Amino acid sequence: MSSAFSSILQTLGLNSTSKKSASTTTSPALHKSFPQEPSNGVLPRGLTEIPLAVVAQHDDFSDCWIVIYDRVYDVTQFLRDHPGGEDIIMEHAGRDATLAFHSTGHSRSAIEQMGEYLIGELPAKERIFRNGSAKVLSIGVPQ
Numbered sequence: 001m002s003s004a005f006s007s008i009l010q011t012l013g014l015n016s017t018s019k020k021s022a023s024t025t026t027s028p029a030l031h032k033s034f035p036q037e038p039s040n041g042v043l044p045r046g047l048t049e050i051p052l053a054v055v056a057q058h059d060d061f062s063d064c065w066i067v068i069y070d071r072v073y074d075v076t077q078f079l080r081d082h083p084g085g086e087d088i089i090m091e092h093a094g095r096d097a098t099l100a101f102h103s104t105g106h107s108r109s110a111i112e113q114m115g116e117y118l119i120g121e122l123p124a125k126e127r128i129f130r131n132g133s134a135k136v137l138s139i140g141v142p143q
């Protein structure tokens with residue numbers, strides 16, 4: 001795995017190098033990048049499950065949701081402030097933007113900022129990176 005990719009996975013708590021955390025139902029590292037979430041790694045109560053079909057209904061400048069690493073973000077108020085510009089986010093409005101977000105190489109501070117816009121997560125059956133127990137999926141995450 002490239003060090004950059006390894007680094008972002010680690011920052012997001014998605015690294016699978018720690019077998020201990022990946023094999024337990026809670027991972028202390030999982031949520032540390034999201035300040036509004038509990039630091040004990042337990043999935044936050046009340047984090048709404050939002051299917052991709054619902055995300056797809058929020059795809060314009062006045063109502064823009066995106067998915068990054070299985071989490072749903074309402075970035076409507078952030079669009080104008082985004083240092084990379086609003087157009088680049090709008091290209092992914094209502095859809096999964098993980099690849100674009102990752103390939104841009106966002107800073108740790110940018111990743112922490114994401115927490116301000118977090119509104120929910122995909123249902124377990126639609127997740128690519130995390131399963132229902134907040135474990136890292138072995139398929140889809142490069143070793």
Ligand code: HEM
Binds near residue numbers: 085088089108110
């Ligand atoms: C909630 C989601 C997002 C947040 C909080 C965010 C935040 C930021 C921040 C703080 C920067 C400044 C550089 C840095 O600190 O890394 C940045 C740059 C950038 N972002 Fe985002 N971003 C988000 C989503 C996205 C998405 C979905 C894309 C691509 C589709 C994207 C593309 C870019 C690009 C291309 C830059 C580079 C701008 C430049 O250096 O000229 N961002 N973003």
